[in-house]
Amino acid sequence: MNSSLKIGYLSAEDPKNKKVWSGTHYSIYKALSTIGRVEILGPVEPTFALTVGKTINQLLLRLFKKRFDYRHSPLLSKAYAAFFSKKISEGSYDLLVAPAASTEIAFLETNVPILYITDGTFKSCLNYHKSLTHLTANSITLGNLIEQKGIQKSKKIIVSSEWAAKSLKEDYGASPDKIHVLPFGANFEVLPSEQELVFEIPVKWKLLFVGVYWDSKGGDIAFNAFNLLRERGYAVSLTVVGCIPPEEVKDENITVIPFIDKNDAEGQKKLSAIFASHHLLLLPTRFDCTPIVINEASAFGIPSIVANTGGVKGHLTEGLNGFLVDYSDKGNKYAEIIEGLITEPLKYISLRQSTRKLYIEKLNWHTWTKEFKKIIENF
Numbered sequence: 456m457n458s459s460l461k462i463g464y465l466s467a468e469d470p471k472n473k474k475v476w477s478g479t480h481y482s483i484y485k486a487l488s489t490i491g492r493v494e495i496l497g498p499v500e501p502t503f504a505l506t507v508g509k510t511i512n513q514l515l516l517r518l519f520k521k522r523f524d525y526r527h528s529p530l531l532s533k534a535y536a537a538f539f540s541k542k543i544s545e546g547s548y549d550l551l552v553a554p555a556a557s558t559e560i561a562f563l564e565t566n567v568p569i570l571y572i573t574d575g576t577f578k579s580c581l582n583y584h585k586s587l588t589h590l591t592a593n594s595i596t597l598g599n600l601i602e603q604k605g606i607q608k609s610k611k612i613i614v615s616s617e618w619a620a621k622s623l624k625e626d627y628g629a630s631p632d633k634i635h636v637l638p639f640g641a642n643f644e645v646l647p648s649e650q651e652l653v654f655e656i657p658v659k660w661k662l663l664f665v666g667v668y669w670d671s672k673g674g675d676i677a678f679n680a681f682n683l684l685r686e687r688g689y690a691v692s693l694t695v696v697g698c699i700p701p702e703e704v705k706d707e708n709i710t711v712i713p714f715i716d717k718n719d720a721e722g723q724k725k726l727s728a729i730f731a732s733h734h735l736l737l738l739p740t741r742f743d744c745t746p747i748v749i750n751e752a753s754a755f756g757i758p759s760i761v762a763n764t765g766g767v768k769g770h771l772t773e774g775l776n777g778f779l780v781d782y783s784d785k786g787n788k789y790a791e792i793i794e795g796l797i798t799e800p801l802k803y804i805s806l807r808q809s810t811r812k813l814y815i816e817k818l819n820w821h822t823w824t825k826e827f828k829k830i831i832e833n834f
Contacts, residue, residue, distance in 0.1 A: 460490060460492065460549050460550070461548050461549050462487050463496050463543060463548040463551045463552070463567070464487065464494065464495045465496050465497070465551045465552065465556055466554055466556050466559060467497050467500065467535060467556070467558075468480055468555075470483065470484035470495060470554075471484065472718065473718045474717060474718060476554075477642060477747045477748075478717055479554070480555075481642070482639070482640060483554050486640075486824040487827075491550075496542045499539075501531060501535065501538065503534070504525075504530045504533075504534040505531065507530060508523065508525020508530060508531060511523045511525065519591070520589065521590065522588075522590050522591070523590070524586070524594045526558060526586075527558055527602070528597050528598075529561075529600070531558055532559070532561040532562045532601055536562040539560075540563060540564065543565050543567060549567070549568075549834075550568055550831060552572065553570065553572065553605075553609070555572065555574070556571065556572075556605070557573065557576075557602050557604075557605030557606075558601050558605070560608050561600075561601045561602075562604065563608060568611075569609045570831065571605060571606070571608075571611070571613070572613045573615075573619060574614065574616065574766060574769075575618070575619050575622070576602050576622040576623060576626060577601065577602040578626040578627070579619060579622035579626070579744075583765070584742050599626075606629050610633070611633055612634050613635050613637050613827070613830065614636055614637070615637065615639050615745040615769045615770070616745045616767075616769025616770075617766070617768065618765060618768065618769065619744065619745075620634050635826070637823055637826050638745065638817060638823070639747055639820075639823065640818060640819040640823050641750040641814070641818065643723060643727060643751055643754065644723045646727075646755075647754065647755055651731075652811060654756060654804050654808060656804065658690070659690040660684075660689065660690065660691045660692070660734050660735065660793070660797060661694065662681060662692065662694070662735050662736075662737055662793070663693075663696065663733040663735065663736050663737065663752070663757070664677045664695050664736075664737050664738075665696045665736070666696075666697050666740075666748075667697045667698055669698045670741070671741050671742055672698075672738065672740050674704070674739075677693065677739055677789070678693070678704050679785055679786025679789075679790075680793065681693040683786060684790050684793060685708065687790075691708070693706075693737075694709075694711075694733060695709065696729060697713070697715070698713065712729070730752065730757060731755055734757065734803075735757060735758055735760060735793060736748065736749070736757050736759040736760065737759075738760070738767075739762045739786075740762050740764060740765075740767070741762070742764070742765060743762075743764060743766070744765050744769075745765075745767065745769040746767060746770060749767070749776070749818075750770055750818040750819070753770075753810050753811065753818050756808070756810050756811035757810065758777040758796075758803075758806045759776060759778075760777055760778050760780060760789050761778070761779055762780055762784075767779070772813060774806075774809075775810065775813050776814070776818075778792050
């Protein structure tokens with residue numbers, strides 16, 4: 456660690472809370488702590504700005520069935536700026552790292568260089584993420600303003616996919632020299648060693664579906680694929696982790712584990728045990744920037760079968776750690792891919808090996824940290 460480097464972690468969230476941003480804040484905080492002294496400048500929740508924003512949103516919903524995205528508004532951004540300006544003035548920082556913090560930095564005035572980290576822009580998520588649909592024209596204008604100003608305030612920007620980088624350049628005119636594409640890692644405290652992983656041909660194929668929201672992660676598509684495989688006579692099971700499926704999703708070969716707390720050591724242990732005992736990850740997601748769960752599966756040598764959407768290619772390389780499926784597919788292609796692996800088990804073993812190799816070489820926080828250090832050398 457370079458003890459002389461003092462980093463301000465700039466976010467309205469608490470990075471020590473592993474539930475926030477799928478644990479990515481916590482992983483970034485830990486990574487930064489290995490290269491310098493990190494001070495957490497948040498968390499903060501500007502009550503007045505949030506109350507006003509929520510009130511405006513509710514009024515617009517009632518009157519016009521339109522929404523106001525108060526999370527990307529100048530009112531909230533200026534409240535953040537006032538809070539963080541004071542915090543920054545009380546310390547002496549070499550660098551401000553702002554993960555998922557466009558609103559926090561948009562109106563911030565400081566001489567300390569800012570490094571903005573994001574997995575998607577406002578424009579790339581507009582009418583894609585559920586929270587950014589049915590917005591008023593004014594809300595869209597303000598959301599783009601916040602993103603634009605956040606980009607302008609940043610000396611460097613790290614994104615987790617080419618999809619996000621493309622939006623920065625094409626939608627906001629960000630200089631390519633400012634942008635660095637750097638995949639995230641896996642947000643598990645303890646990950647398996649090479650010696651702990653044994654890749655064997657399964658007798659019964661255990662499929663894994665992980666997501667807090669059944670619909671937005673494409674649970675119905677995963678269920679369809681599972682049913683197709685059962686109908687074809689294959690010995691498969693499906694484990695659903697993180698949510699409760701609809702009532703009609705029932706089968707003696709389906710196991711549901713509704714909630715596991717990542718903040719808890721026992722929860723982490725339980726999650727690791729689940730991943731270690733499964734063979735394929737199904738992620739027919741309806742919205743994703745760069746799903747961390749792909750990296751977590753890859754750490755265990757588990758290939759992922761994922762809907763080709765958003766920035767998923769940032770974490771999934773076709774044929775190396777899984778397969779991409781057309782977004783419109785309702786389960787047929789997922790089942791076809793799995794069937795191909797079942798009938799060619801040596802191909803499956805090879806895929807597991809390349810999946811783990813990609814994690815070791817690229818999809819981990821150690822690699823992320825090494826690349827991060829190279830980026831800030833030029834600050």
